[in-house]
Amino acid sequence: MSIFKPEKSLWIYHLNTGSCNGCDIEILAALTPKYDAERFGVKLVGSPRHADIIVATGPVTAVAKESVLRVIDQVPEPKAIVVTGVCGITGGVFRGGYSIAGPLDTLVPVDVYVFGCPPKPEGIMVGILKAAEVLELKRKGMYQKDVVRISETGGVL
Amino acid sequence: MSILYWLLWILLLFVWALLVGGIDRKIVAHLQGRYGPPFWQNITDFVKLFYKKGKVASRTALVVIDVALVIGVAAAVLALSVLPFPMGSGDSQLLSASGDLIIFAYAFALMAMVYVLIGFGGKSPYTLVGASREISMLLSYEIPFILLIVAMGYRAVFITGLPVESIFSMSALLAAKSQLGTLLMDPIFLGIFLVLLVLGPAVVGSVPFDIPEAETEIVDGYGAELHGPRLGVLFGLKHIKLITYSYFLWMVFVSPLTGSVLLNVLSALLGSLLVAIVINTIPRAVSGRFRIDQGAKFYLLGPGLASLLLLLLTLV
Known part of the structure; x- marks a missing residue:
């Protein structure tokens, strides 16, 4: 029954690893009344220990690296990581810079990529819902380590 | 038989508490022009937390947190055991003694102290700030709350003419209610009811007085270090606290008495939701x-002075 299905309750933790704030604004837009992510059971939580899904933005700066790894380590299993925006996926315009320690997938395994600079709220919502599918596979022990790629408007690539 | 019925009743009340949490989210969503989560969302949240497994920070004192959670559940059961529950024709209590009104007030203070203990057990700066804020809130709303409980005890004895030993007993309040039809017919009780409504958000820790668990400032305050099943118990405890307080206000002050069990149960559930x-x-x-x-x-300054005035009016 879907009432007792853990993947219908998605508590997300918004992790900024050194982003320009473009993606952060779009994540907040996905939670506003116009897009209303709460209708899928999505709730923004303050502590990483309460979270199911990490929505990360930014290319992971050298200064932020240690904190980012500690925060991700605090999230209880099963967890899923959604990287939002091109900077988080490849490093974007910051790639190869002296102050960059990322992108995030070189440090921890990532489950969903949402492309765009910044992606639209629709894309971020699809990313979160795909992360819920990843959570279900992880809970059932059937996870294949496939990365899901979402376009900026929400199409699966 | 009575205890079995009562156990079933608190189980139903707990599920209802989670549903009330979901209905609350749905109503707020509609007020903001959103569709909102399904009304059973908080049941899903509660169940999900028991699937999670996380790491515990080395500084966290888990013993303190576990003891606090056990005390919290015990306090909630204690508070519900002295409250009237709908059975047969009229209200009856599982545990009834002279002074059970004081036990009820004590159970509520104990539930707030549980949050403080959880905060101090977490030992993170955020949980410590949450715990100290909870103490500040407890000191500010507990004084009017206790004054109102004392005023209720005196007024019930005055109205019913019962012996002075039955002061601070729930049965005296229920006798006064059956005498008046509803306690709101009496102006002093009406005043007490209104002040208790104003105290509500602080007692149950909801906005605008959820200062100890401010998510955006101190990452959920006292509960920041909890995860998995322990967070689930805390989540359930918050809901049961809200429903116990609402249920207390409805059953003691308002609830109309009918002869049918079904109607009494329905009135208790819908009244506590209201x-x-x-x-x-x-x-x-x-x-x-x-x-x-x-x-x-x-x-x-507000409920504090109002409760003092109501107590003086009761004694005059």
Whole structure:
């Protein structure tokens, strides 16, 4: 029954690893009344220990690296990581810079990529819902380590 | 038989508490022009937390947190055991003694102390700040709350003419209710009811007085270090606290007496939902969070003085 299905309750933790704030604004837009992510059971939580899904933005700066790894380590299993925006996926315009320690997938395994600079709220919502599918596979022990790629408007690539 | 019925009743009340939490989210969503989560969302959240497994920070004192959670569940059961529950024709209590009104007030203070213990057990700066804020809030709303409980005890004895030994007993309040039809017919009880409604958001820790668990400032305050099943118990405890307080206000002050068990149960469930909407949902939808000094000042100057006045009126 879907009432007792853990993947219908998605508590997300918004992790900024050194982003320009473009993606952060779009994540907040996905939670506003116009897009209303709460209708899928999505709730923004303050502590990483309460979270199911990490929505990360930014290319992971050298200064932020240690904190980012500690925060991700605090999230209880099963967890899923959604990287939002091109900077988080490849490093974007910051790639190869002296102050960059990322992108995030070189440090921890990532489950969903949402492309765009910044992606639209629709894309971020699809990313979160795909992360819920990843959570279900992880809970059932059937996870294949496939990365899901979402376009900026929400199409699966 | 009575205890079995009562156990079934508190189980139903707990599920209802989670449903009330979901209905609250749905109503707030509609007030903001959103569709909102399904009304059973909080049941899903509660079940999900028991699937999670996380790491515990080395500084966290898990023993303190576990003991606090056990005390919290015991306090909730204690509070519900002295409250009337709908059975047969009229209300009856599982445990009834002279002074059970004081036990009820004590159980509520104990539930707030559980949050403080959880905060100190977490030992993170955020949980410590949450715990100290909870103590400040407790000191500001507990004084009017206790004054009102004393006023209720005196007034019930005055109205019913019962012997003075039955002061502070729930049965005296129920006798006064059956004499008046509903306690709101008496002006002093009406005043007490209104002040208790104003105290509601602070007692149950909802917006604008959720200062100890401000997510955006101190990452959920006292509960920041909890995860998995322990967080699930805390989540359930918050809901049961809201429903116990709403249920207390409905059953003691308002609830009409009927001869049918079904009607009594329905009245108790819907009545507690109504009170929960008034003390939790509406303030949450229309207001932001206060600062701790604003919250403390508000409760000491507003309900504090009002409760003192009501107590003096009762004694005169």
